[in-house]
Amino acid sequence: MLRITGGKIFDPANGIDGEVRELCVSDGKFAASVDGGRTIDAAGMIVFPGGVDVHTHVAGGAINFARAMTPEDHRRTQAFIRSQSRRSGLGGMAPTTFATGYLYAGMGWTTVNEAAVPVLSARHTHEELGDIPIVDKATCVLMANNEIVLDLLENGEYERAKNVVAWYIWAAKSYGVKAVNPGGVAAWKWGKDAKQLTSAIEGYSKLTPGDIVTQLAMICDDLGLPHPMHLHCNNLGAPGNISTTLDTLQHLEGHRAHIAHSQYHAYGGDDWDEMRSETVQLAEYFNTHPNITTDAGAVLFGDTVTITADGPWQHLLYKLTGRKWGNLDIENETGCGIVPYTYRPSNLVNAIQWAVGLELLLLIKNPWQVFLSTDHPNGGCFWRYPEIIQLLMCADFRNECLTKLPDKIKGRITLPELDREYTLYEIATAMSAGPARALGLHQKGNLGVGCDADIVIYEEDDDVARMFSHPRYVIKGGEIVIEDGDIRATPDGQEFIVKPSYDPGTDEFLQPLFEDCYTMAFENYPVEMERMENPDIRDCVPNS
Amino acid sequence: MPKSKFLPRGRKDRTAVLVDIRPTKSAKACDIFLQVRPGKDFELITILRALIKDQKVSEEAVAETGVSLEQCNDLVDRMKKAKFGCMFFGMGLSMTRGKHMNSAALLTLATEMNAFTKFVAMPMRGHGNVTGADVVMRWQTGYPFGITFNRGYPRYNPGEFSTVDVLVRGDTDAAFIIGADPGATMPQPAIDHLARIPTIVLDPHITHTSKLSRVHITTSVAGISAPGTAYRMDEIPLPLKPALKSPYPTDEEVVRRIKDAIAKKRFWMPEGEQMITAQI
Numbered sequence: 001m002l003r004i005t006g007g008k009i010f011d012p013a014n015g016i017d018g019e020v021r022e023l024c025v026s027d028g029k030f031a032a033s034v035d036g037g038r039t040i041d042a043a044g045m046i047v048f049p050g051g052v053d054v055h056t057h058v059a060g061g062a063i064n065f066a067r068a069m070t071p072e073d074h075r076r077t078q079a080f081i082r083s084q085s086r087r088s089g090l091g092g093m094a095p096t097t098f099a100t101g102y103l104y105a106g107m108g109w110t111t112v113n114e115a116a117v118p119v120l121s122a123r124h125t126h127e128e129l130g131d132i133p134i135v136d137k138a139t140c141v142l143m144a145n146n147e148i149v150l151d152l153l154e155n156g157e158y159e160r161a162k163n164v165v166a167w168y169i170w171a172a173k174s175y176g177v178k179a180v181n182p183g184g185v186a187a188w189k190w191g192k193d194a195k196q197l198t199s200a201i202e203g204y205s206k207l208t209p210g211d212i213v214t215q216l217a218m219i220c221d222d223l224g225l226p227h228p229m230h231l232h233c234n235n236l237g238a239p240g241n242i243s244t245t246l247d248t249l250q251h252l253e254g255h256r257a258h259i260a261h262s263q264y265h266a267y268g269g270d271d272w273d274e275m276r277s278e279t280v281q282l283a284e285y286f287n288t289h290p291n292i293t294t295d296a297g298a299v300l301f302g303d304t305v306t307i308t309a310d311g312p313w314q315h316l317l318y319k320l321t322g323r324k325w326g327n328l329d330i331e332n333e334t335g336c337g338i339v340p341y342t343y344r345p346s347n348l349v350n351a352i353q354w355a356v357g358l359e360l361l362l363l364i365k366n367p368w369q370v371f372l373s374t375d376h377p378n379g380g381c382f383w384r385y386p387e388i389i390q391l392l393m394c395a396d397f398r399n400e401c402l403t404k405l406p407d408k409i410k411g412r413i414t415l416p417e418l419d420r421e422y423t424l425y426e427i428a429t430a431m432s433a434g435p436a437r438a439l440g441l442h443q444k445g446n447l448g449v450g451c452d453a454d455i456v457i458y459e460e461d462d463d464v465a466r467m468f469s470h471p472r473y474v475i476k477g478g479e480i481v482i483e484d485g486d487i488r489a490t491p492d493g494q495e496f497i498v499k500p501s502y503d504p505g506t507d508e509f510l511q512p513l514f515e516d517c518y519t520m521a522f523e524n525y526p527v528e529m530e531r532m533e534n535p536d537i538r539d540c541v542p543n544s
Numbered sequence: 545m546p547k548s549k550f551l552p553r554g555r556k557d558r559t560a561v562l563v564d565i566r567p568t569k570s571a572k573a574c575d576i577f578l579q580v581r582p583g584k585d586f587e588l589i590t591i592l593r594a595l596i597k598d599q600k601v602s603e604e605a606v607a608e609t610g611v612s613l614e615q616c617n618d619l620v621d622r623m624k625k626a627k628f629g630c631m632f633f634g635m636g637l638s639m640t641r642g643k644h645m646n647s648a649a650l651l652t653l654a655t656e657m658n659a660f661t662k663f664v665a666m667p668m669r670g671h672g673n674v675t676g677a678d679v680v681m682r683w684q685t686g687y688p689f690g691i692t693f694n695r696g697y698p699r700y701n702p703g704e705f706s707t708v709d710v711l712v713r714g715d716t717d718a719a720f721i722i723g724a725d726p727g728a729t730m731p732q733p734a735i736d737h738l739a740r741i742p743t744i745v746l747d748p749h750i751t752h753t754s755k756l757s758r759v760h761i762t763t764s765v766a767g768i769s770a771p772g773t774a775y776r777m778d779e780i781p782l783p784l785k786p787a788l789k790s791p792y793p794t795d796e797e798v799v800r801r802i803k804d805a806i807a808k809k810r811f812w813m814p815e816g817e818q819m820i821t822a823q824i
Contacts, residue, residue: 059683061779067682071700074686078821079697084811086818088697090686096698097683102819123773123781128683147549189628191662203550315658325655327664328779332548487818516547524783531783 001026001037002478007047007457010424012367012433013446017425023047025453028478032449038480042457045472048428049445050110050454051385054435055230055260055295056376058100059114059128059137061121062307062336065326066094066377069338070305086490087133093305093340093377101133101490103383105481108456108471111136111436111444115178115230115260116309118142118330120520122172123527126495130533133490134481136452138439139497140230141172142309144179144212145186147332148513153215154207160509162219166502167510169225171526173497173535176227176439177220178260180309181234182212185335193312195235197247209234210251217255223500224542226440228256236313239269242278249285249292258438261297261375263357275349276412277356283363286370293438294364295373298357298388299350300380301343308378311335332517343380351405353379355413358391358398362418367429368437385431386468392422392430393464440538441496453478494534501542550627559622563588563611564636578619581610583641588616589649593656595620624660634668669777672723673766676775696813697820711737719743722795727753746795761798764790772796 024034077092089099152161183201184194197210314337318325326338376382436445461467474482551557657663685698711734769790
């Protein structure tokens, strides 16, 4: 039991903007009143719901491959020393599992969504997630390059495709559907890509990326998944890709969707020399289409490692940088590429990317539609989020940073014209209440009675980055996990999964296809429920 | 070998090439066998890297590898015509003259082949679930092997912290061996040190290491009488389901009980900083 008194409460889910109120916690949830237990005097402090990361890569085959590829970063980065109650670990570009939990909680984030899980290695992803302490977790399973699903869509078998997608979600013990470069990763197995929404995909006679976008979004809606299709558009990172992105959004045909890391999808120009920001166009689309949400995928200057299921893009990035390149192909399902990368302010393309991420956060008017993310670790590491908050809240600081960019950037970006500054209420929306709602996790990002008592308490500080990097208290499920900069407790988090309903005949349909094409026995493929640590099955509300 | 939409005849639609220093049993299972001279792998790979880019190579250099220029050109031609090429390599590359340089050359060849067609390279792993050990160590510590925790956090340096180096230097005063038999394979000074210190072995069988250990605990066999997970060499996890019951405990149970017993003892590390922001 816990009572928090005197703090200024920022709770956008309930429209509370900086009022001094009391919060009561009982049995891990907010309560109307409480008798006994500890009281935290939060007078002069700021109280937020715990942060929610809608799009991050913290567990599974890809980030684990990135860890293997970057020992030189592990050697220089922050290290967590073991104690009787804490495991050791390393931070840096691709933190280890225990350190991931400590770092997220350490800055007040209490829920994360691992945004790219292949079904074939979902068992591995869940084992890693089980080793990430404190935070609650959700996952999205990769579907837009799965050859069985693609074959069904090509043949116009929508109903069966819907059943198969539902079957896969449950097999992977996942929470939502991720689409990465629809058709492009399947084409990459031929060394090709899929850049045009309306051209047939390599290896298919008529199926196009646009068809996949429309139908997968419809499947997610029809299955009533709490989180809509989580979409990584085609043509990521390429100059002039704004037309592909807008075309993709139109292919949603009114269905819900969450657009991942929009920063990488909002460029104009025909080549790298001509590249420019096209955030005004993209933000306008979001401002007029409330059915879609996005996360920024903002870029911060410095070292990182890029990992994505977008294999062809990673091959291009390897050719551009000449740095290490790792590639994984996941049988009939998906693929993945890994390239370490350094974003430099002196590099025109990187400077534009830095501006584009911030522009989207500033130009999309509704903070319930655009969320804080760096597409960790692609645009920067998640533990650098407080730097983005500072850039959003302080126009002067932003302008100072702008002076360090190359002169050639003039006329290519909109950022210098923007004087909007985020309020604390808007930050609380973009880092917690908004992403929680987009994920369909209504018990998260909400300080209302009955919701999960995940709270972050900051000492008010003019140095915004310092304030958001070092919360005074972090409370997860009613338990104080961080106090005065020390980790006090490391409870296990929950894992959110869904069980959408599907035709019981789906097993019979899939089994012969498996026996022909997969290298794993059909019976061994689905993740067993017993392997899940602290699963919480959330409801689906199918369209009738 | 699995069939697929694009390779409907399975094995018949694939071409397998074996490169080895002698015609092994695998040679019969392959379509083409190329016999390389021992210790000439790096040279052969480098010649292939030159040939795929149409660079000139000296006939003498090619002749030294034991493979003819004609064979090399034929191989390059087939590689470029392949829709999806995969190179598997093992200890013949990584444990012979040149060692990791040979592996690096092969990985570079695979990378460079992507200028022409899709190509990948993958190490063939040895003993049992060695990939699984790698995978778990990576997510928990950031490193696959050769890790020390002697400062309270993981550090990595193969050649310094690998098991054999630690044992040969006599840097360890106890050893805990699970599912491995270093007593059969490691150099004599390492084995001598294992015999000198308290060594504990967990294994379903009595091994060479068991015989020089102070304690051997017989455990059940994963996948036969104990459940678990084995990672394939492509890092795909497979569930192990026991078919039989065993009177012996699982490795996991034994480790858990030892850990619980140790937790009751006084903690050996002084409580200090929780985190250091930069390692020295």
